[in-house]
Amino acid sequence: MRRVRGRGQAGDGEGTARIVATGDAGGARLVVGAVAVKGAPVVGDAPMVKGAPVVVGAPVVGGAPMAGRIPTGEGDAEAAVRVGPGAFPTVGAALRALPAGGMVSIAPGRYPEQLVLDRAVRLVAASGPGTVWLAGVGPLIVRAPVVMDGLGLAGADPAAATLLVTAGVAELADCDIVGGRVEIAGGSAHLRGCRIAGADLAGLHVLGDGRATLTGCVVESVAGTGVVAAGEAVVDLVDSRVSRVRGSGLRLRGRATLWARNCEISRSGRSGLLVEEDCAAMLEGCLFLNPGREGIRLLGPPADAGASAADPGSSGDAGSSGDAGSSGDGDGSGDADAAGDERGAGVRLVACEIVQAGADGLLLEGAARASLVRCRIRRTALAGVVALGHAELRLDSCDIDAAGTSGLVARGKASLHGVGGAVRGCAANGVFLTDGARAVLAGLTVETSGYSNVHLGADAYGELSGGRLRGTPEHGLHVAGAAVARLRGVSVAGSAMSGIQTEGTAALTADDCELDGNANGLAVAAGTSAVCTGCRITGGSGAGVQIGTDAEATLRTCRVERTGAAGVVLAQRARARLEDCEIVETGGSALVIWTGASPVVRSTRLRRPAKNGLFVGDGAAGTFEDCEIAGSGLPAVHVGDGARPRLVGCRILDCEADLSLAEGAEPEFARCEVRDVRQVRLPGATGAGGGSPDAAVGTGPAAVGAPTDPDRRGRRGAARERPTASLADLLGELAGLVGLERVKQDVGAQVKLMRTVRRRQEAGLPAPPLSRHLVFAGNPGTGKTTVARLYGRLLAALGILERGHLVEADRSDMVGEYVGHTAPKTQAIFRRALGGVLFVDEAYSLVPPGLGNDFGQEAIATLVKLMEDHRDRVVVIVAGYPAEMTRFVTSNPGLASRFSRVIPFEDYTCAELTQIVAGQCRQHEYELPAPTVAALDSYFAALPRNRGFGNGRLARQVFQQMTENQAQRVAELAVPTTEDLLRLDSVDLPELGAGS
Numbered sequence: 001m002r003r004v005r006g007r008g009q010a011g012d013g014e015g016t017a018r019i020v021a022t023g024d025a026g027g028a029r030l031v032v033g034a035v036a037v038k039g040a041p042v043v044g045d046a047p048m049v050k051g052a053p054v055v056v057g058a059p060v061v062g063g064a065p066m067a068g069r070i071p072t073g074e075g076d077a078e079a080a081v082r083v084g085p086g087a088f089p090t091v092g093a094a095l096r097a098l099p100a101g102g103m104v105s106i107a108p109g110r111y112p113e114q115l116v117l118d119r120a121v122r123l124v125a126a127s128g129p130g131t132v133w134l135a136g137v138g139p140l141i142v143r144a145p146v147v148m149d150g151l152g153l154a155g156a157d158p159a160a161a162t163l164l165v166t167a168g169v170a171e172l173a174d175c176d177i178v179g180g181r182v183e184i185a186g187g188s189a190h191l192r193g194c195r196i197a198g199a200d201l202a203g204l205h206v207l208g209d210g211r212a213t214l215t216g217c218v219v220e221s222v223a224g225t226g227v228v229a230a231g232e233a234v235v236d237l238v239d240s241r242v243s244r245v246r247g248s249g250l251r252l253r254g255r256a257t258l259w260a261r262n263c264e265i266s267r268s269g270r271s272g273l274l275v276e277e278d279c280a281a282m283l284e285g286c287l288f289l290n291p292g293r294e295g296i297r298l299l300g301p302p303a304d305a306g307a308s309a310a311d312p313g314s315s316g317d318a319g320s321s322g323d324a325g326s327s328g329d330g331d332g333s334g335d336a337d338a339a340g341d342e343r344g345a346g347v348r349l350v351a352c353e354i355v356q357a358g359a360d361g362l363l364l365e366g367a368a369r370a371s372l373v374r375c376r377i378r379r380t381a382l383a384g385v386v387a388l389g390h391a392e393l394r395l396d397s398c399d400i401d402a403a404g405t406s407g408l409v410a411r412g413k414a415s416l417h418g419v420g421g422a423v424r425g426c427a428a429n430g431v432f433l434t435d436g437a438r439a440v441l442a443g444l445t446v447e448t449s450g451y452s453n454v455h456l457g458a459d460a461y462g463e464l465s466g467g468r469l470r471g472t473p474e475h476g477l478h479v480a481g482a483a484v485a486r487l488r489g490v491s492v493a494g495s496a497m498s499g500i501q502t503e504g505t506a507a508l509t510a511d512d513c514e515l516d517g518n519a520n521g522l523a524v525a526a527g528t529s530a531v532c533t534g535c536r537i538t539g540g541s542g543a544g545v546q547i548g549t550d551a552e553a554t555l556r557t558c559r560v561e562r563t564g565a566a567g568v569v570l571a572q573r574a575r576a577r578l579e580d581c582e583i584v585e586t587g588g589s590a591l592v593i594w595t596g597a598s599p600v601v602r603s604t605r606l607r608r609p610a611k612n613g614l615f616v617g618d619g620a621a622g623t624f625e626d627c628e629i630a631g632s633g634l635p636a637v638h639v640g641d642g643a644r645p646r647l648v649g650c651r652i653l654d655c656e657a658d659l660s661l662a663e664g665a666e667p668e669f670a671r672c673e674v675r676d677v678r679q680v681r682l683p684g685a686t687g688a689g690g691g692s693p694d695a696a697v698g699t700g701p702a703a704v705g706a707p708t709d710p711d712r713r714g715r716r717g718a719a720r721e722r723p724t725a726s727l728a729d730l731l732g733e734l735a736g737l738v739g740l741e742r743v744k745q746d747v748g749a750q751v752k753l754m755r756t757v758r759r760r761q762e763a764g765l766p767a768p769p770l771s772r773h774l775v776f777a778g779n780p781g782t783g784k785t786t787v788a789r790l791y792g793r794l795l796a797a798l799g800i801l802e803r804g805h806l807v808e809a810d811r812s813d814m815v816g817e818y819v820g821h822t823a824p825k826t827q828a829i830f831r832r833a834l835g836g837v838l839f840v841d842e843a844y845s846l847v848p849p850g851l852g853n854d855f856g857q858e859a860i861a862t863l864v865k866l867m868e869d870h871r872d873r874v875v876v877i878v879a880g881y882p883a884e885m886t887r888f889v890t891s892n893p894g895l896a897s898r899f900s901r902v903i904p905f906e907d908y909t910c911a912e913l914t915q916i917v918a919g920q921c922r923q924h925e926y927e928l929p930a931p932t933v934a935a936l937d938s939y940f941a942a943l944p945r946n947r948g949f950g951n952g953r954l955a956r957q958v959f960q961q962m963t964e965n966q967a968q969r970v971a972e973l974a975v976p977t978t979e980d981l982l983r984l985d986s987v988d989l990p991e992l993g994a995g996s
Contacts, residue, residue: 155180778905
């Protein structure tokens with residue numbers, strides 16, 4: 001070999017410089033890059049002691065020529081050596097012969113050596129990545145500037161470190177580290193294009209003041225945490241992926257710092273990111289996919305922490321527990337109380353996404369702080385975001401979709417601040433605040449929640465401005481306990497109960513809000529208070545404003561219009577003030593005052609109510625000044641027995657009659673004016689015209705605006721909901737359901753029967769004896785709930801039911817745990833169903849076999865009585881397995897007489913299950929090619945049809961699993977096409993049995 005000598009120095013300063021050398025050795029052409037350190041001595045070879053660790057900084061003695069050196073040119077230092085045939089036999093021997101800053105080019109092979117690198121060196125795989133493996137009995141230790149290109153490091157013990165950096169800078173490119181962790185206890189490490197896999201406790205552990213940067217790296221298959229940072233450590237992740245780890249994906253402890261950009265944390269067994277104590281994290285463009293528990297969990301220090309933090313290395317060391325210090329990643333006990341004398345530094349997420357978390361999407365505990373900007377959290381098993389303790393959370397333009405419970409939750413003394421964004425399709429509440437939590441939310445949209453869109457309870461405080469609350473089977477905003485809510489410019493629509501409901505001792509302030517199309521607009525329950533200014537309440541099937549017993553409300557410059565029942569109703573002893581309000585085109589009376597209530601009403605206009613303009617019930621009172629009542633369908637003012645209202649300066653216009661008085665009524669009128677009224681009875685009225693006094697002033701039902709004719713009540717009564725679809729549309733929706741041909745015939749026959757009954761009533765003929773209650777007998781997933789909901793809407797369209805809504809119940813909703821508890825529970829769920837359909841699933845569970853003294857019998861007895869008392873206002877549907885339903889109906893004589901019609905629901909055929917999947921594809925914009933359709937048919941045909949067979953529910957689960965499998969498959973494509981994103985292939989089907 002030709003030897004070329006030189007100084008190997010670059011520049012005048014002390015440091016390193018890379019030298020590219022080309023040489024031929026054993027027929028192989030090597031292109032290597034050496035590192036020279038200015039002033040480093042060039043020394044000779046020394047024999048290697050077998051089995052001893054090689055320390056790069058150890059002195060080399062002797063002056064024999066080194067056969068493994070790579071010539072670098074005349075006059076240059078001998079800064080590059082080679083390991084392999086015809087060269088140094090071991091890496092250790094090469095390192096002994098190499099001056100500081102030199103390079104070792106290693107031929108393919110496995111080298112069972114334990115190395116300690118104490119001076120600058122570069123190790124290169126001569127034939128590229130995957131060809132060289134260093135496999136010592138202990139870790140490769142780095143204590144100086146070291147560069148490694150294309151090497152594989154294989155650990156002997158997965159619970160120990162494979163690479164240990166204690167000082168200096170370790171730079172790794174295209175390296176594989178397997179069978180143990182990478183541990184940075186000091187100095188820093190920079191990994192690019194590397195893979196870390198097969199460790200037991202942690203993939204990467206950075207502690208003390210260590211620093212680590214990973215760019216384009218993968219950490220996977222770890223039986224613990226993917227990446228752990230503790231103490232004062234700093235970790236920077238760029239374009240990297242942490243996947244398939246048994247513990248958390250990322251974990252920070254002590255005062256560690258994390259920076260992450262465009263990373264994916266997927267399929268972690270625990271949290272995607274766990275942050276404890278006083279750590280800080282900044283993440284941008286990161287995806288947390290399918291974590292086993294929380295997407296992100298933040299365990300801040302307690303707010304009153306007085307003790308200093310414990311040694312961050314004690315439990316943060318990867319060798320101390322199964323999750324690199326996983327005592328804080330277990331069941332949560334003690335985590336939120338981690339020691340710390342300051343508030344946590346906080347976490348900031350920008351444009352990040354959390355998908356399908358196994359628990360909450362984001363969980364903050366203790367005094368944790370977080371800020372999210374343009375983030376999205378969707379399809380979590382539990383809540384989307386939860387803030388507990390003294391946590392602080394800021395949200396900016398974030399979306400929470402399809403949470404398994406509530407979307408946004410705050411408890412304890414937690415604080416939320418949000419701007420923009422949306423919470424959609426959550427199974428429970430959209431926003432849930434309780435205890436002493438506080439929230440200030442601006443421009444937030446909350447819609448289609450399973451419960452109330454926004455709920456405030458206990459001592460919570462909520463401030464909402466400029467937001468929208470849309471579509472819920474309960475309340476748009478529910479303020480309970482001693483909670484306080486302040487609203488400005490909020491729009492509430494489509495609530496099946498009340499747009500806004502207060503309960504307990506809650507207080508509400510609402511300015512410039514719009515409540516449209518809710519069953520009831522605003523309901524102020526007993527003991528609560530509300531102040532509304534400039535609000536508009538429109539539409540809905542019930543009352544615009546209901547002020548409960550002993551409640552207090554003030555309405556200023558508000559407008560109530562087009563309500564299905566009364567405009568504003570005051571219950572007994574309610575206290576209210578109305579100033580400069582307008583109540584227009586109500587389905588009942590405009591303003592109703594019940595016993596003991598005595599409001600002050602000034603400058604308020606009551607126009608075109610279907611019944612009375614002002615209805616003052618028995619024993620009620622009130623002062624009405626400068627008000628106007630016009631165009632009422634019944635007498636403009638009705639005064640009940642013992643009522644003593646005072647009307648001053650009021651005007652009554654364009655009515656059939658101005659006044660009806662019950663016996664014992666004691667109204668007082670002063671300076672009132674009557675115009676264009678046919679029957680004038682108001683004493684001392686001025687400007688009367690258009691008719692003559694009628695000697696018979698009406699009393700009784702006609703006078704109070706409560707017609708007893710059932711047809712009239714159906715058109716204009718207090719509880720009827722205007723259907724959102726026509727009868728023809730609803731029948732078309734029924735016909736469009738997959739399969740269920742027998743069910744469609746039976747329900748269609750019921751609809752025809754009900755239509756005939758309705759027509760007889762309209763013709764003044766008596767209705768035939770008829771039981772509207774039904775038994776739906778079928779296996780799970782056969783569409784029973786869907787058909788029940790549609791049946792209620794059909795009856796509402798026919799005018800048989802007032803609202804047609806569906807209330808679902810099971811044994812837990814009806815049966816109490818102690819004596820005297822069952823009847824009230826059953827009554828409560830039944831009251832919610834009045835005007836619609838009560839759907840009792842698995843009804844036979846109310847009478848479990850062999851338990852004759854079970855409380856379920858009391859629930860049945862209560863239900864039977866309620867069905868009789870309210871037989872014209874509700875339809876009850878009981879459902880379950882066919883055989884069990886027969887036993888249920890025969891368990892009580894009252895049930896057998898009321899449930900005389902059974903509609904059987906047959907299992908779906910394989911072709912129908914495939915149609916359901918195809919329908920899901922259309923709904924969610926996926927394509928299902930013909931081969932996949934055929935594969936689906938075969939898949940469903942192969943599934944066992946046992947008692948637990950899921951039918952339609954199974955089909956929907958199969959579709960969901962197919963989309964998840966497709967997402968994983970497409971993610972592996974470098975540049976997926978639109979067709980790739982749309983198409984579901986047969987390979988996306990779950991394994992046989994996984995969907996059943």
